[in-house]
Every structure is written in C-alpha cells, then in structure tokens.
Amino acid sequence: MRAQYRAEGLDESDLADSPHEQFARWFTQAGQSGLHEPNAMVVSTADAAGRPSSRTVLLKQYDARGFVFFTNYASRKGRDLAENAHISLLFPWHPIARQVIIGGTAERIGRDETAAYFRGRPHGSQLGAWASAQSTVVASRAELDRAYEELVVRYPEGEQVPAPPHWGGFRVVPDSMEFWQGRDNRLHDRLRYVREETAGTGAGAGADEAVDLTVAAAWRIERLCP
Structure with missing residues (x-):
C-alpha cells in the first residue's frame, strides 16, 4: 500500500514567528478541510524503565503555555508521567x-x-470519569456498566458531579515542534522549532506558574531530512 503525496510544499518563509502560532494556523486549516477530530493526537509516554506506550487522546486546550489533555492520573499514562515527565504528541492529519x-x-x-x-463536560462523561478505574483489569463489561448505573442514581441529571481527585489535566510544555508536510517521491518537508532556554524558562515551574513560551523562550528553526 503506497500513496504518492503531491501537496504544496512548506518553506521556512511560510512559518509563523512562533510554533504556537504555526500550530494554530495548521489546526484551523485541518478543521476547515473537514478532517474528523483534528484534535485527536497520539500521546506517547515511557515508564521509569523506558518501556513506551501510546494511545489516542483528544487535545482539549492549547495556548502559548502548552497543550492540555485530561485523564485519570492512575491510568498507565498518568503513572508513566509520574515517573518520567518526557512525552511526545503526534497529530496525524493524513x-x-x-x-x-x-x-x-x-x-x-x-x-x-x-x-x-x-x-x-457532558453529564455522562462526568460519571464515566468516576465509574472507570482506567487501565486496570475489569472482570466484565457488566461490572463497568453496574458501576456507572450506581452513579446515575447517586448523581441524577442536573445534579453537580464533583471532579474526581484522581482525575485531571496535564499540560505539555514543548521543547520542540515539528511540522511535517508530505511531498512527492518521499522528499517530505520537515521543519522543526527547537526551544532555546532563556532566563525563567523551563518545565520546572509549578502547575499554577506555567510559563508563556512566546515570552520566555526563543525558538530556532531547522530543516530535517525526510
């Protein structure tokens, strides 16, 4: 199975000043193209031993501080990130x-x-966050459905559901962002922004002190061989 890409190329002069502006530009264009769920991304993590895992997650927020998704902190990706904060996001807009x-x-x-x-969130999704002990073994679908139905009784439609203490968001603070444009003969364009540290920059800031990378970081652009 092989497809020949003949899309318009990507030149350094086409890029926005910051990778966040460039992402916003491409994200908007992906949505306008009719692409289903352009915010679906492959999230790859690794545990303390370096064993990788990947899954598809929906991007829920993005700005100059980073890219946010939500999950059960006790899930596999949550446990991985507690041991190893390094992460990769891939938006596959085929x-x-x-x-x-x-x-x-x-x-x-x-x-x-x-x-x-x-x-x-929709009421059902709120209940689902409580019902599912994400990434753990469950005996049957019936057990999962039973846990959900118990929550429906406890929190009927219209009643406020508290956010589970084991559930929340991660913000991915990027140090590199690559924009890949398919070209013919497999000579694709790959342009990557790489963050260069400046005073006050870094992912060590607390969760409530996320840095604005358009201010605190400079970016260099490099072209990669396809």
Whole structure:
C-alpha cells in the first residue's frame, strides 16, 4: 500500500514567528478541510524503565503555555508521567498529508483549572470519569456498566458531579515542534522549532506558574531530512 503525496510544499518563509502560532494556523486549516477530530493526537509516554506506550487522546486546550489533555492520573499514562515527565504528541492529519510532532515535558495543571473543565463536560462523561478505574483489569463489561448505573442514581441529571481527585489535566510544555508536510517521491518537508532556554524558562515551574513560551523562550528553526 503506497500513496504518492503531491501537496504544496512548506518553506521556512511560510512559518509563523512562533510554533504556537504555526500550530494554530495548521489546526484551523485541518478543521476547515473537514478532517474528523483534528484534535485527536497520539500521546506517547515511557515508564521509569523506558518501556513506551501510546494511545489516542483528544487535545482539549492549547495556548502559548502548552497543550492540555485530561485523564485519570492512575491510568498507565498518568503513572508513566509520574515517573518520567518526557512525552511526545503526534497529530496525524493524513488526509491533508500533514503531521505535527511535539516533544516536551508534562506537568499537572491546577485543580481549579481541572474543576472548571470538568464542569463543562457532558453529564455522562462526568460519571464515566468516576465509574472507570482506567487501565486496570475489569472482570466484565457488566461490572463497568453496574458501576456507572450506581452513579446515575447517586448523581441524577442536573445534579453537580464533583471532579474526581484522581482525575485531571496535564499540560505539555514543548521543547520542540515539528511540522511535517508530505511531498512527492518521499522528499517530505520537515521543519522543526527547537526551544532555546532563556532566563525563567523551563518545565520546572509549578502547575499554577506555567510559563508563556512566546515570552520566555526563543525558538530556532531547522530543516530535517525526510
């Protein structure tokens, strides 16, 4: 199985000043193309022993501070990130022959930010966050459904559901962002922004002190061989 890409190329002069602006530009174009769930991304983590794992997760927020997704902190990815904060995000926009690959570190967001997002979720999704002990073995589908139905009785539609203490957001603070544009003959364009440290920059800031990388960091652009 082989596809020949003949998309328009990507030149250094086409890029925005910051990778966050460039991501916003491509993300908007992906949505306008009719692509289903352009915010679906492959999240790759590794545990303390270096064993990798990947899964598809929905991006829920992004700005100059980073990229936010939500999960059960006791899930496999949550446990991985507690041991090893390094993370990779991949947006595989195949129909438009584009990818965005983000490397960086993940940090938990503040509880106030998590609670605000949780309140905006559909009622069923709120209950699901309580019902599922994500990534653990469950005896049967019936057991999972039973746990959910018990929560439906406890928190009927219209009643406020508290955010689980074991559930919340991660913000990925990037140190590199690659924009991949498919070209013919496998001579793809790969342009990567790499963060250069300046005073006050770094993922060591607390969850409530996430840095604005458009201010605190400089970025260099490099072209990679396909």
